[in-house]
Amino acid sequence: MQPWTRTERNLFLKAYSLIQKDQVTNMSYCPECGGEMQYMIGTKHYVCKSCGLSVTQQELMELREKLRPNEETAEEERERKKKEYLKWYLSKKK
Template sequence: MPYCTECGGRLKWDYKLRQYRCQSCGLTYTESQLSKELERLYSRDDDEEEKRRQRNQEYLEWWTSNKKDQRR
């Protein structure tokens, strides 16, 4: 079952409106709107994961270069 991108509430399919409706906040999504929102959220998570990996890599490079300088 999908969840609301705004509040995290459960989305229920409304047969009359042919849209998903959040049971918590009442926000409605068409199928295309929901898929676009979910894609946007997942791509943002991927970007944050890539930034985290980059920071870790930079830190490791800094740490190893610092150790090399101390050995001299």
């Protein structure tokens, strides 16, 4: 293997420094398509490898919060059912 020329070496170092600036850290999944998310340090955005969704950390947390199922406690569920029954019962009295 021949040694690199000065131009080749400079190109390699430039490309390497660009890669270091845009280091990525993996995120678990995309809230839109389920693909792998990566954090781009240079742009401070999470980017999906599959669909291309690009969001900030705050936007990602908000999207995940919206997708999380609403978990009711047993008491909240009883109260909701009471209200639904009362609404149904009063609508029949008319």
